[in-house]
Amino acid sequence: MNKLLERISNGVVKDNPTFIQMLGMCPTLAVTTSATNGIGMGLTTTAVLVASNFLISALRKLIPNKVRIPSYIVIIATFVTIVEFLLKAYLPSLNASLGIYIPLIVVNCIILGRAESYAAKNPVVLSAFDGIGMGLGFTVGLTAIGAFREILGAGTIFNFKVTPANYEPTLIFILAPGAFFVVAILTALQNKLQLKSATNGSAKSTLSCGGNCGSCGGDTCTTNREKIEASKEIAASKATVAKKTEAQDQKNS
Amino acid sequence: MADNTKKKSSIIKDAISLFLITMVAGLALGYVYEVTKEPIAKMQIETVNRAYHSVFTDAVTFTVDEELTKVAAEYDMVGLDPSFNGIIIDEVDKAFDDSNNLVGYVFKVTTNQGYNGTISLAVGYSLDGTVKGIEMVSISETAGLGMNADTPKFKDQFSNKTVERFETTKTDATEEHQIEAISGATITTDAVVHAVNAGVAFINANSTEIGGGTNE
């Protein structure tokens, strides 16, 4: 029982995908124009994450190692489409406001990342709870950013007016640039307060996949990074070798 | 050699398992699609119906006007006005009051002029040429900006106005045909205004009841 709770607190607090791992930046920036959208996107992603973690963990001994990434993608894409049908049938307005970002959950780093780094190695129930934890963590992150942008940009939260009548909403915060600014402020705060975060200060972070490739797409990402590093720094081979061993270690662990 | 055959058989095994997973996924999807198909269709019809009732409160029953809907499907909207580019009238319904008299039309019009893609809305239009009201059927504009098109404050600007053509204004609306633009979302406002105009122009030009048809 404790282990299950630990998975949830791990996802929501310790390894929060939005604030700590900085994963899934596309939806984080794109759909957080309001708190409602944030919570809708978060819960949709949670549903997909739990289902895919569950199934991938159940099939982990049957899926051949070499074709596991395509298999995971097929499984994830199936669940995403199923969730899309359900939204269309029962929550059409949410489906309309999230638009193409629903099918794009397929390429969300968090889901493939959890499949590769957790569900593929752990038993079914734990994996499902890991999905719940990570999903809730993502929901909390999106809702918080959405609420922040909605208050500043529209003066409302969940469509209720909260600011005094004489406050003129700063429109820019619900427009595209506002998304960049809010996340910039967030990461700057993390740096300032020395919080644990994927983007925190370290110069060697190459920022791919929203800051931390190693924890994102498993070894597809790691090899990608290897390749880029290798091409860039053939001359500075020393650095490359160091990075490669590091990546190798990650892969082996 | 032995190594080679082993490699080959493992490739085949990989391919087969990937194929199986894809096939099962495809079947599962097909099943869920069949199951949710009906609720999705029902939901869409219900949304449209609810919209029809709210845009034409005087009317009680609506029946599809097959003739006009058919004409609309092949109609050259741009021919009426260049600003109607990308606007399609999906459906025209006749509206009847409780004693079964024809009181006007409701129609569903879809425009792709929105900021984030298409916007569908229902418009009620009475026989005397009054726009009774408008209601969004599906809209996916930016929350807090374009989405404000789906607020009574914006929609009521169209209600009970007898004008041939609405126009967007960025200042306070002083005249009957002026629609005050949603702040920060002029594109959405224009899209809705053009869509309403297109529907009104189409009905005026094609309905025999309102008189356009007889003038031809």
Added chain:
Amino acid sequence: MKELLIVLIAAALVNNVVLSQFLGLCPFLGVSKKTGTATGMGAAVIFVMTLASLITSVIYNYILVPAKLEYMNTIVFILVIAALVQFVEMVLKKYSPPLYNALGVYLPLITTNCAVLGVALINVTKDYSILTSVVHGFGAAVGFLLTIVLMAGIRERIEFNDVPKSWQGYPIVLITAGLMAIAFFGFSGLL
């Protein structure tokens, strides 16, 4: 012709994939440190995105629609894009080593680039014909190239600036992206 031009300009500048649709942020933030690599990445995206738009819309219009399987588009598109990237990599390696050397390393990164899938899905939701889809895909990719190269140019200069410590790295890049997004608003007057 005029309509295609409008689609092209809208995709490249007005509805820029990165700055207004937030697609392809990973490579935009990750591979924009040097103008050289940014150009390589952008060129690879142009190549793959145009090709992917063509192939996905052909598959959609000639296989999925006749078979009434439109609802399978997400799963089919992601598999097609993944396979396409692998295939392009193999073909380039075999027949055009110089091009492979220039673009090869960026190709695998594109599989996980949500912009390619996103553009393919937009083509479908907007009911674009095959030709319009290709133009739209190309335009979106040109927009991507433009923003990533501009970003890399700016970042090369930021290196020499005295950025407050907590704003170094990620935060200042995001602020820059936000300012670029504001600048790109100016293009909405083009249409």
